[in-house]
Structure formats: structure tokens, C-alpha cells
Amino acid sequence: MTTAEGAIGGGRSAGRMRADRLVGLVGRVRELGLLVALALLVAAVGLREPRFLSLNNARTILLAVSILAVVAVGQTLVVLTRNVDLSVASMVGLTTFVAGDLFKQNPGISVPLVVGLACLLGLGLGAINGALVTLGRVPAIVATLGTLYVFRGVAFWIAGGEQINVADVPAGYREIATSRLFGIPSPILLAAAVALVVGYGLRTTRVGRQLYAIGGNPEAARLAGIRSDRLVFGAFAACGLLCGVAGVLWGSRFGRIDSRAASGYELQVVAAVVVGGVNIFGGAGTVLGAVLGAVVLGTVANALTILRFSPFWLQAISGAAILFAVTLDLLITRRLRRALVERRPR
Amino acid sequence: MSAVPAPPAKRRPGVAFGGLLRWETLLVVLLLGVVALGAATSPVFWRGSNFSLLTSGTMEKAIMALPMTLIVVAAEIDLSVASTLGLASAVVGVGWEAGLPLWLCVVGALLVGALCGAVNGWLVTRLGLPSLVVTLGTLALYRGLASVLLGSEAVSDYPDWFTGFGFGTLPGTGVPWTFLLFVALLALFLVLLHRSWVGRQLYAVGLNPEAARFSAVRVARLKFWLFVASGTLAALAGVVFTARISSSRADNALGFELDVVAAVLLGGVSIFGGRGTLVGVVLSLAVIATVRNVLALNNVGAEIQNITIGALLILSVLGPNLARRLPRGERKGARGKEKAGGERR
16 A cells, blocks of 8 residues: 555646546446446337337336336435335325225315315425424434335324225326327426426525535534524425425326325336435435436336236246346445545555 | 343443343333223234234345344444345246245255355455445345346245144244244354354454454454355245245345334444344344234224334434433432443443
8 A cells, every 4th residue: 555655646636637537427327327227227128129219118118107206306305314215105196096086085176276185285294304303313224114114004093995086087187197298298398397406406506505515424414503403493394395396296196096096106217316326324325326216217118018018927037137236336336435445645 | 131141241240131131121011001902992913813914914024134133243233134035036036937846945045045045145255345235235236136036926825734734823823933933043152142153253243353263263254154045045035925925026025124124123222333233133023023913903004004114213222322321310329330331322
């Protein structure tokens, strides 16, 4: 090590610059690697089955992914702060059922009102999680595992075995998911808008950078005067709000809803976030990555269907894809870190 | 209870032991309360058949909770247990359908379970990936393999002796055979965690992995074998589950992993590792099973039962945390103890 340092000592500034560039690359390489993997996947499947490359199919994939992406953006906010929200699926299920039930119980109720109430409900549920974690000092994984059960149970309680049918919701509600703008289905546009706004906010605003700081080193963030509790609370509340939005999309897309809606979805959401390169221990990762993670998972699922794999293979291959993605990510990060350590001047 | 002090109790006798006693006492009080409620609200609560119903339905989760406790004490987690259970059940089903003798199918399932655990352990200890992420991936992978093996069919023509093991009871009593299996395993794990070097090392690893490594604890090897044990016992739970419902399906025990984790956490095991006892976990399993049983006897559906379990889980951590915030004067004596004992929960 000492001899290496001596050798590098002369070209310190050059090494330093290269190190800085590498640091920058580490930040972007996760998304880059994911994009390359996605491109390879699309090319390989497209060669076998040209149908896969059609614009129509791209639309199908993105439409299927849009709800997952909205929730994944919310989950990213929480995971960045070194927390996790396991209750997302229950929040989506509860909001989507309550929205449907409002239509069923009050025929003629205005659609924007119900949409607003559903989002508000999501926000409230997220705030409960946030309060448990920040005020109650309950570890996030414990608190949200608890609310996973409670929120889902409340949905069952309200439902009492009933379900919402397509005929129960007005056409205006269903149009949220079926309408198109410039030929693009609105859920895709909505998901893209959410991702852009949140992604831009995380990148450029003070609050955004503070969220990264909390996840990177909670103690240092506290000493730097960041009001961690408020921000973590806000992250959970925002995640709940986005789950409310996803609940509206879910309800308008599927029409027929029972209280089991979106059951088990939390694992897909966490998978998308993790595949997207968001560090599960906080402080690193981007919204773009999480959305890409969701798109990759959706593309894999679609490719398997188009290649006429038995649907039974789907889950096994998704699982393998998660393991592959995180292993690759780890190896890349480790190699870059080693390169950085070797070049670090003393 | 005082016969099983946790190793941290040895380190700081007054503090941790006080916390331990208090936590498990609380669970015992809770259990007695639920039992009293059950006895008051339902005439069949004390019947032997109800006891066998109450216990046999929870044995798979109880078996998986044993290694899960050790894993969480070592500050890791295994979310793939329910999928391993499903895969083991599928292996038994496919083997039996192919005409293999049943004992061979069971051995094969256990080996597959051990292999599943070894894959988890390898990814966690060799590559250094977080166990939450690894086992989330293998949760999907193992469940997927189960459905590849079985598709949407179900294997259910098992012989009577096998299904009898699943839901039968000791002649003349309401004690299920699977309960005996659990008690034997519990004894083994009690010794392992609370009376052997393995347990002492696990607590050390959970509290401070770096310090444990410098104290010559082979952290990676220990964790690897923990995951192997978890996979094997999940497969055993799969055999028990298959026998109990006398059917192998790819979606057997879907979502059980969260129930197991919830039971371990309610038992007072810290999610950050290093704290908690098997006695607490067993008590929490009993509380959960009895709550579900009492609610079911009063015609409350499984999903609404979940509200109670979820609320219990949150309150188990929230309650002590809030109590600690009470003004000094009101809790003069207990304050110091609680603060030191509960700060990591």
C-alpha cells in the first residue's frame, strides 16, 4: 500500500480527478447498467418474437407498470431515509376499496370528490405510519408490518364479503385509466409526471437532499440541524398519498374490486425499488432507478408471456432477476470502491 | 422463566433481566386475559378438540419461528420461509405422484429445504448482500419453482398414516402429534440459544458483528448454518402442513412469512438483533393462536383477526416506548431499567 501511494503521489491531482469522475459514475452507473440490461433484454426477445417490439406492446408494458411505478416512487422516498414501508399494498387495497364503496353507497357522487377523498385517505394512512415511526419510535419494519395487517383488516371489515362491480362505478371514474392523451394512456402519463416531479425534487430541493442525508448517516444529519423526524414523517405521508393515487388508478383500471385487492403487492414494490438500485439501507438511489426497476420487472413478465413461457415460470424468473440485479449492482459498486481506495491520495 | 436468562442478562444482570422479566410477564398476563375471555364467551373453549384445533393450526408457523428467532437475534431476517415451505410441499407431492415411497419424498423435501437455506446463506455471507433483499428474491424464486413443479394441480391422495400425523392427536388426549414434534424442536432450540456457545455467539453477533468477529466468532459460518437450519425447518413445516391439509399445492402457506416474523417480533425479539428470548416467542405464538381461536369461536373472520394481531404487534413496541416518556416522578424506580433495557427495541 505504501509503495503504491508513493508511486501515485506524483500524479495526485490527476488521480483525484479520475476518482471524482468515478464517484460521479457510481451515482449514475446503477441506472446505466439497468438501461443496458433492459436494452439487451428487449433486443433478445425482439429477435425471437418481432411482435414484442411493437408500439402497442410497449404501451401494454408501460400501462401494466404504471401503478407499480407510482407506489415504487413513494417507497423510494421512505427507503432513502433508511426506513421501509411494508404496508403499501394494504394502503392501495384500502383506498381503492373505499373509493369504490363511496360510489356504490352514494350513486351520483362526483368523481373528483371521491378521487380527492381517496388521496386524502392515503395521506392519512401514511401519516399514521409516519407518526408510529417518528413519535412512537417504533422501528419502521415493525410498525408497517403491523399496519399491513390493520389496514387490510379494515378493508375486509368495511367490505364484509361484498365486492365492487364495474357497474357500481361511474364511467367518469373508469375513464381515468382508459382515457388517452396524444395516444398515450393517462396512467402512464400520470406515473411519469409523479416520477418527474418527485425525482426532480429529490435532486434539487433542500428537502430532497436532506432525505438523502438522513439515510446516509442519521446521526450526522441530526448534528447538521436537519429535522429528521419531520422529514421522515413527510416521507411516510407522501408514500401514503402516492398509494392513494395508485388506489384510484387500480380501481378505475380493474373496476371489479374486492377487499383482497393488491394483496401481496408490497413485495413487488420493494423488488422494483431494490432492482432499481435504491440502497435498502438508505441514502442512495434515485426515483428514475426505481421506475426503471418497475419497468424491467414488467418487461420480464411481458416477455415471458409473449415467448409463451408457462405462467408458472414467471415468479421464479422474477425472483432470479432480483437476485441477479442486486448481485451485479454489488459487484460493480465494490469494484468501483476498490478503484477509489487505491487512488485515494493521503 | 427465570431458568432461562438471556446472555445479555449475564452481561448486565440487573438491567436486561428486569426488562426480560417484565416483557414476558406482560405476555403471560395477556395470554391469561385472552384465555379468560375465551372461557367466558364460548362454551366449547375448554374442550380437548378445541385445543387440538388451536395448536395444530399454528404448528407450521411455530416450527418456522424457532430458527427465525435465532436469525433475528443475529440481526438478519429470512423472508423466504413460507416459499420454502411451499416448495417442500410441492416436492413431496411430485415425488409421491411419481410413485416414490413417501419417506423418500419427505427426506427429499428436507434436503431441498436445506439447499434453499444454503443458497440464502451463501448469498448473505459470501457476497455480503443484505438478507432482507436476498430472501425477498428467493421468496419469489422458491415459490416460483413450486408452481413450476406442480402447476395449478393439487396432489391429495396421501395415505392415512401421513395425514393422521398432520391432524391426528395422541390417543385419548387433545394433543396433536405435530405438537410433540414442536416441543422436541423447542427443547433443542432452547438449549442452543440459551445454554450453549451458539446462543452466546448469536447475541454477540447481533449486538455488534464487528466486535464479535474480533472476538474470534466465525460470523459468516454461524449465519450460513442458521439459514440452512431455517430452510430445513421450513421444509419440515412444509411436510407438516401437507399432512395437515392432506394436499400439496404450489400456493400452500402463501404469505406465512409475515405471520412468522410478526410472532417473533411480538415475542420481544429486537429487529435490530441481540435481544429477545425463545420463551417470549413461544408466549407470543400462544397469544396469537389463542386470540385467533377466541375470535374465530365468536365468528370473527380471519382477516378481521389480523387487525388484532397487527395492533398487538404495534402496541408491543409502542406501549413501552410511550411509557418511557412519562414524567420522571411517576416512574422513579423503573425508569433507569427500562431505558437501558428497551432502547434498542
